[in-house]
Amino acid sequence: MGKVVALAGQVGGAKLAEGLARLRGQDLTVIVNTGDDYEQLGLAFSPDLDTMLYTLSGNAGPGWEPAGESFTVFEMLKSLGGPDRPRVGDKSLAIPILRSDGLRNERSLSQITLDLCRHLGIRARVLPMSDDPVRTQVVTADGSLPFLDYFMQLGCEPPVHRFEYPGAQDARIPDAVVDALHATDLEAVVICPSNPYHSIRPILEVKGMRELLRKRGAPVIAVTPIIGSRALRGSAAKMMRELGREVSARGVAIEYFHLIDGFVIDREDESLAESIRSVGIEVATARAVMRTQSDRTELAGAVLEFADRLRAAKLRAAEEA
């Protein structure tokens, strides 16, 4: 068994990453979206990194927060004239406090995140897509605003015209991410079922990332966040519609055209398999809904098995040639 690299953001991404972590432990590296990072009250919030850390350490609640969250500090802050949103729980404050302190002490976001993994007993390596700032902006009829504001203040309502990723082309890929993608025994790159536009694209936009993902020739496999014509979580389906894409697993596969070797769809969407294959993307079907712990592990297992098959096929093709 070789190494696995996953790309992820938000809750859906964290769930599949957890399945992969159960199967691969320290052989898994997760590259996490930091396009939604923000600073408030001098604290460095990285929502997707934190959700990943809570999930992989078994501390996650049903959403993006740790389980059993309370809001004592937030209520006190509010009563003292502090911001009234986003509503951040007490447990959720600890990592941003440590992170901002680390950053002020000239430690990199990567180092800080690896330290947190160690303290949380996470064997996988969780890493930010860059130590430099990249911000996902949503462009609507009223202008451009950070995704988090679009989500928190506008409830994702105004139609999306397009996304922008300022900073991405100047951002450097962390050394630890380069090392993971350079591994000679790299077995698979997995794009988790996260929102293609504000979770995965920001990662892909970091300068050199697309090339690096394909460098070792390990199969790149994406898992659909859409089943039928609905998003498993969040607003992916709505955004696809507004961007003029086909709202289906096939629509997502097309978003990753030229990047992925294989695409995992839900069994319900088996009828789409042929047309996805016709554009040169291999397809596997699996149960893509992750409700339970074992759903996560099973889907992760199906993805890795698919990668095995693709690798074997590639080897056979090379031998035959």
Added chain:
Amino acid sequence: MGKVVALAGQVGGAKLAEGLARLRGQDLTVIVNTGDDYEQLGLAFSPDLDTMLYTLSGNAGPGWEPAGESFTVFEMLKSLGGPDRPRVGDKSLAIPILRSDGLRNERSLSQITLDLCRHLGIRARVLPMSDDPVRTQVVTADGSLPFLDYFMQLGCEPPVHRFEYPGAQDARIPDAVVDALHATDLEAVVICPSNPYHSIRPILEVKGMRELLRKRGAPVIAVTPIIGSRALRGSAAKMMRELGREVSARGVAIEYFHLIDGFVIDREDESLAESIRSVGIEVATARAVMRTQSDRTELAGAVLEFADRLRAAKLRAAEEA
């Protein structure tokens, strides 16, 4: 009725300040010790300022913390490799978070503290002794360390050789403190029953403070933190012993020699009154223990009445001359 300025630190100081605030509201300015301020994880802690704010806003518990404190963030921080002391409660984190953010945004400690008063509904003006850093150091046989470490890590055990106040002579008195002490209708300056060495002395050591306190000629009155030969709270008696002072209310009065016009002792110590008067300090007796709310208000009333008498006597003396 004119204006009142109080000097205070720690819980004992906050209690009398609260009594004064009930009687004088917005006509009270409290100058608070910041010699025990510290930074941890990039957050700016000002223990005495915060205890004062919690007390004056009715949020204080029995000690220096807000009532009903929980420790969710602290426990989470600890599990993530953060510091394991001092143990800071969830509510107690809110002000340091706002303060450090304000300081990083170039606001002064005074401005930040006045803003907090406003949000907490405190009519009195609570101000730091300086916006610049002053640190109270305890010198023991093993060297010099910050008071807070002496308290937290050593439990105040090693005998005190002396105190040092680095920064005090370079620290500037905030404009708002200068204004309060310049008030033409200044009626009294009250030194609260706080520890003379690490609560009041740091304030007095700020360059120009002693002169400013006496500038308007309003009576300066101190209230004893010692009854019989014991400290009402904390370690004042122990420190006086180690510093070779007489452990009594008289010993405290002597610490403030040349600064105060009057000294308030507990009724239990009435026998000391004559000998304190003999060095030129007027004496009033009152119940100096503050267990209940009304104890605080009564002691504050006794102090202000004492100030009235001293002012009237001074006027008479001036007329007679």
